[in-house]
Amino acid sequence: MALALIHARAGDRPRAREEMTRAREVAGRLGEDRNDFNLEFGPTNVEIQAVSIAVELGDAGEAIEVSTELDTSALSLERRARLKMDLGRAYAQRRQVGKALGSLLATEELSPDLVRTHVAARDTIRELLLLAGRAAPPELKELADRACARP
Template sequence: MAADRAISAAERSGDTLLMAEGAFRLTLVFQAARRLDRAQQTAATAAVALEDRAEAGEPEALSIWGALHLQLAVVAARRNDAEAAYDELAIARRAAERLGVDRNDYNTEFGPTNVALHEVAVAVELGDAGRALRGAANVDPSSLSAERQGRFLIDVARAHAQRRNVAGVVETLSRAVEVAPEQAPAHPLVQRLVTDMLRSDQADEPGLRELADRLGLS
């Protein structure tokens, strides 16, 4: 509702960038609700509306346009469409290369680093743990917000889980809790990962019970 009202207010102001930024937020809402068709439609429509300004090299437009394509990549990955996901990542990567630096226009945190984080996220969604972990090894997210750093670490933990590396999950999630103490402990993916490990044949892994205690899951 908040995102929808923000878009309506942006429309009344005639600010195309604000409208697209509102669509970006609404895309995140639709993804959280697993309404992937709506997420894809919302992001794609906004990206088309910004395309001319992005192609002209306007930094703010490039940032929002690139961020929308990152979300389209995640949506495609969640629909198990690897080709579309990596095509969208390539578009976002080219936009980030044109910017040349990490920016935070309209709170999108768009730039080369955020593209690298999404490359990890897409690989995880597609079940390619090896690709995700190789990519993560070359990423330094410290310049981004605690929220983005925390989500990156959650994705890295998911990659470790796909390889049944409980020690890697515990170590990475512990870092996520330290970096984003308000986000990580309550995140459904974190709770699901830890709960699944507690029920597995690796439940005695050192540090797992301590982590579960920190998360209130023991």
């Protein structure tokens, strides 16, 4: 999965897809979601990574489609928050400010630190502020303030 992300960030769509296919095959053989030694892996976690890969490749529609089919209730807060963050990024790519904001607020509810410390979350918030301009909802402005607040 790490290789898929590396290839996606480099814009190498075929190799990113190839590595995701391999990850799905391994997860399929495992057959269940596991968290051994705090290393989550399994079919659901692979699909969370597939959402991240789709967002990195600019495939917002694919990211949204994959994310809506996932039941992440058995996974850690960190993995669920990561999915919500990537879903927010996908909605931002589609310029759907309200849905993106909703996903980022859900991310913050699960993991406030993720919103404050992850570059992608903060970049998405900035992008949403630019998209919305003067019409930015108060909730977005407040989220931006919290995301940029220093302890």
